[in-house]
Structure formats: structure tokens, C-alpha cells
Amino acid sequence: MIRPFKKITPIFSESVYVDEQASVIGDVELANDVSIWPGAVLRGDVNKIRVGLRSNIQDNTVCHVEHKSTWNPQGCPLRIGDDVTVGHSVILHGCTIEDRCLIGMGSIVLDGAHIQSEVLLGAGSLVPQGKILESGYLYLGSPVKQIRKLTDEELAHFIYSSTHYVKLKNEYLEKII
Numbered sequence: 001m002i003r004p005f006k007k008i009t010p011i012f013s014e015s016v017y018v019d020e021q022a023s024v025i026g027d028v029e030l031a032n033d034v035s036i037w038p039g040a041v042l043r044g045d046v047n048k049i050r051v052g053l054r055s056n057i058q059d060n061t062v063c064h065v066e067h068k069s070t071w072n073p074q075g076c077p078l079r080i081g082d083d084v085t086v087g088h089s090v091i092l093h094g095c096t097i098e099d100r101c102l103i104g105m106g107s108i109v110l111d112g113a114h115i116q117s118e119v120l121l122g123a124g125s126l127v128p129q130g131k132i133l134e135s136g137y138l139y140l141g142s143p144v145k146q147i148r149k150l151t152d153e154e155l156a157h158f159i160y161s162s163t164h165y166v167k168l169k170n171e172y173l174e175k176i177i
């Protein structure tokens, strides 16, 4: 379901796949080759959501934003960079995720958190409000702790994962199911 809110309609670039069981509402922009999987909700009603090239937002993930207020004049938009994999049943709220990250299944990322490029967030992690996760590391836990530097294989996996999802969504777009 794709629908406008307050006359702002989601904008999709080329070859975007939004599953018919996903919901995309309001001020949401999806760059080329983004895929949004069944049950995912991207609700850009009180602030904006931007998703970069080739990123995938998997089943039942909830993406929302924080509104603008006197104590937080810009509110908290949600920004997801290029080649980001967001696993199943994640909650992303008003945070920033830079390029080439993997957000493990069932994780929760709170307002103002900033995940730098090439971070692997283990399944079931919680990233507190405003926390900065440093580029090139594995983080785990609730609340997250920095565990170790990523290996070359793990660093390469970010692009492997986003490329895999681009191929998969192309099959869905071609209805080779």
C-alpha cells in the first residue's frame, strides 16, 4: 500500500520494488534498486524517510521518524544510506545509517542514533538514543557494545548482501516467483 500524507506522495526512483504487502506513506524517497519486503512499514508522516541505492528493508521492519518540536526543532528524520541490508523485524526510529551496513534481525535503533558506514549490528541489538557506532566494527547486545573490528570477508559481505537483494527483487519485478 502506497499512499500520500498531507499531499506528500512517496517518490520512487528506477527499478524500486515495494511488495504489495508493504506500506509506504508520505514523505519517503527510495533510490534506484531499493527493495521493501512484505509487512515492512515506512511511515513518513511527521518527518522524512530517505533510503539510498540498492538498500533492502526486509519483512516486518518498522521505519518511523520523530516530529519537529520546540525542544527538537528538526525532529529526527530517518536516513538510510546505500547498500544497507535491514533484516527482518527491525525497528528503525529517527536514526541515521550510513552506507554498507547490516542491521541484524530484530534490532531496535532509537532516535538520533548514528551508525557510521560498514557496521555490522548483531541480531537482537538495541542502539540507544543518540549513540554513535564507529565505522568498521561489529556491535552486539542490548544496549550495544563495540565487540571487534570486522574482517575483510565481513566487510565484503555488505555489498554481497545488497547485490543479492537487488537480484532477488528483480526476479519479483519480473514475476519469476
Ligand SMILES: CC(C)(COP(=O)(O)OP(=O)(O)OC[C@H]1O[C@@H](n2cnc3c(N)ncnc32)[C@H](O)[C@@H]1OP(=O)(O)O)[C@@H](O)C(=O)NCCC(=O)NCCS
Binding pocket: 058, 086, 087, 088, 102, 103, 104, 105, 120, 121, 122, 123, 124, 125, 140, 141
Ligand atoms: C554476531 C554475528 C555476526 C556472529 O558474530 P561472530 O563473531 O561470528 O560470533 P559467534 O557466532 O562466534 O559468537 C560469539 C559469541 O557471541 C554470541 N552472539 C552471537 N550473536 C549474537 C547476538 N546477535 N547477540 C548477542 N550475542 C551474540 C554467541 O552466543 C557467542 O557467545 P559465547 O562466546 O558466550 O558462546 C551473528 O550472530 C549475527 O547476529 N548476525 C546477524 C545476522 C542477521 O541478522 N542477518 C540479517 C539477515 S536478514
